[in-house]
Amino acid sequence: MRYIPSLSVALLALAVTGCSGVLTNNAGAGGEGDAKTLTLYTVSGPEVTDPILAAFKAAHPDITVQRIGLPGTGEAFARVRAEKDRPLGDVIWGGSSELYTANADLIAPVELPNDASTVAKDPQHVWHATDLLFQAIAVNADKFADAAKHPTTLEDLAKPGYAGGKVAFATPKSSGTSYSLLTTMVTLHDWDYVTRFAGNATLLDGSTAMFNMVKDGEVGTSFINEDLGAKWIAAGVKIKLIYPADGVSNQIGSAGVIKGAKHQEAAKTFVDFLMSKQAQQVMVDKVQRRSSRGDIAAPQGLPPVDQIKLAKVDPKWAADDKDKILQQFDDAVKNAQN
Template sequence: MDIHPQREGESDMNKRRRRLPRLLLLALLICAFLCPVGCKPRQSDGGENLVRVYVAHNEKQYTAAVKEFQERTGIAVEIVSAGTGDCLQRIASEADNPQCDVMWGGTVESLEAYVAYFQPYVCAEDAFIADAFKDPNDLWIGESQQPAVIMYNRNLVANSDIPVVWEDLLDPKWKGQIASADPASSGSAYTLLCNIILAVSQQPDKSDGWAFVTALLDNVVISGGSSTVYQGVANGEFALGLTLEQLACPYVLDNPEGVGMLYPADGSSNVPDGVALVKGCPHEENAKRFIDFLLSADCQRFMSEEFDRRSVRSDIPQPESLPDLNSIYFIDYDYEWAGVGKEAVLLQWQAVLEQSGK
């Protein structure tokens, strides 16, 4: 199954799935007749009919959703695209004069670390989203499910050498052949770091998990942003990459003979990426409409069918191209340790990284 934003010969999601009801059309005609010449649509949020979104997502995917939202609502969307950490740090730095309305993207333990900069919002689609995908205080909402994977290049990794468990990555043959982004700036890399530690640790203080990470760094190249991981594996720069299913999926489905991905038998994680309403945002009502749209059945179905994203909604089936979630072993992910304790985790990461000389 190929991944592409729009198949040839098909119209947009809006054109394919919706028809303007006759009664609504009649109402619009009446309003047009009654409205004086030159009158303008009502604009909310201080007269600016826009919403400003900081996004940490694949460009093709967020562009398709944004285009559809703008066509449906007439609300302009201003995008600032960056890594999860960079987006969140920018929101924090602007707290006295918020510029962003919506934070979209980044796994939710990264959002959890910045909840002081978000405000509660119960979206219009709340009934279709399980509690596991929502903050207890409604400060963030999961937007898609994100299993962690090891991506591999089939031209560089023999079938007999494909890793099965995390410990397989410690083999010296992988030295300089494993790509990872920096957990300090990449939300996906931070999830992978926490996933590995939680999967291998037996000690309450997770010291054995950190020892494992120290050993793993002998084989890992910190490659830059998250895109350099999956792109680097796909083009043969690296044999293996630590990433998320959603990021690896397009390459795996487009080129299954050249690229693969696996879910470690000793435990993957399924931390959703999320969306949050920024505290004191300048375009609050438009921001809420944008969040409602992202979590609507139409948008979630579109993103699942076009980009093989796993929906968080109970009424949207999982993509047929991906393994059944029940076939994957998931660890019990410690959101408090990884989210509330993110600052401490990153301090420990920095110490380990400096010790490794990378």
């Protein structure tokens, strides 16, 4: 499989700053009223967006943000594509970087000042890193009490007779978290591994069910986005987060300026603010999600990036071959049942 550098390499890479056809933050692309309003399409819930939108309003009281929430990144890009000839949105925020790369024809390549401060950078300036999201194994300490038998790797979850019983796993057709996990599994291991894992899994319709089953003790093991897991642990939920030693699934949360947007200047100001130290500190303190910047520490309760082995998934493969990957997953599930 051809490897294109993702977050794990970007953390060590130098920024690529020169790119032809890129709008700088000072390049005028819209009309005189650009600095007054913008329409935001976001796939993140209000628990993520509200604290940051409040900070933006305080910093830029002259710009009005009209927030339109959408259920998933696929739906968000489908809407932008349907409006391609007459864009109604200005900014799309949320979802992982590879989906922006796969839909690069819909996004304006814009070079922004705060791009230089992020640990992951798009040389083409289509996506802009707004947060880092890692997926951990979650173990319910009551349901699966024997710590000596807790998994330490993804490989452990596929072993016959896995001590933790069934592993809650959302179908990757409906869950972006599980799709990221699936591509990580295939990259680190192979499709035979996926078949073995599927034999130990309880398949669910969405991420929320996957998270809640381990929280409520219906299963001993699941996966979880680490920021949610850390919040639950802080609230007293008896779960344990385990970062697989063979590789941790990870996503670069992103935002972009919609190509042809009516309010380009306001859009660039907003996306640049998302990467600012002010907004990123809010991301850490109030959202409890990892900052995309290298100068802000991880939220309390989460390990530093340099203590985690991040999986190196080819983002182009994950984006371009999604239909094929999902079909292969269905085949693996069927094989596991035979």
